[in-house]
Amino acid sequence: MALEPLSQKEIEDRLRELPGWAVTGDRLGRTFRLDGHFAAAALVLAIAAVQEELGHHADLTLGYDTVALAVNTHSAGGSVTAKDFALAERVRDLAPGLGAH
Template identity: 70%
Template sequence: MAVEPLSQKEIEERLAELPGWSVDDGRLTRSYRLGSHFGATALVVHIAQVQEELNHHSDLTLGYDTVVLSVHTHSAGGSLTGKDFELAQKVEALAPAHGAH
């Protein structure tokens, strides 16, 4: 089943529901700061688990106490789709349990 790109209006509406997230170079992006390297690593592992469940994967960058997530949908020509926002919502829901802000 093909995934359809979102319109600019749809992107803006969905972004309004995700404080801290932005669109950078056509990718949905968010940075998190955590209390330690171990905490950041645990968040990356948890995000990877969610991505496997959704079969939708982002680029993750692990720093000492930071995690940066960046995603778009390759099968939609690198556009933003509902799948990207679904992943972002799930990450937002799990991040506080890791102490991410």
């Protein structure tokens, strides 16, 4: 089953459930701040595990105390799809438990 790009309205509706997340250009993303480098690295590993489980991978950028995530669906022409929001929702749910804000 091919994934279809979400409409602008669908994206806006879904973003209401994801405080702190935004679509910039053709990517859904967010930057998390943590208490230090090890905490940020732990978040990257937790996100990597979710990505493997879902078979859908974002670009992750690890900073000293930050983790930035940006994702779109290549098989949908680089558009934002429901698959991207599924990943974002999983990250939203796990990030606070690892100290991300």
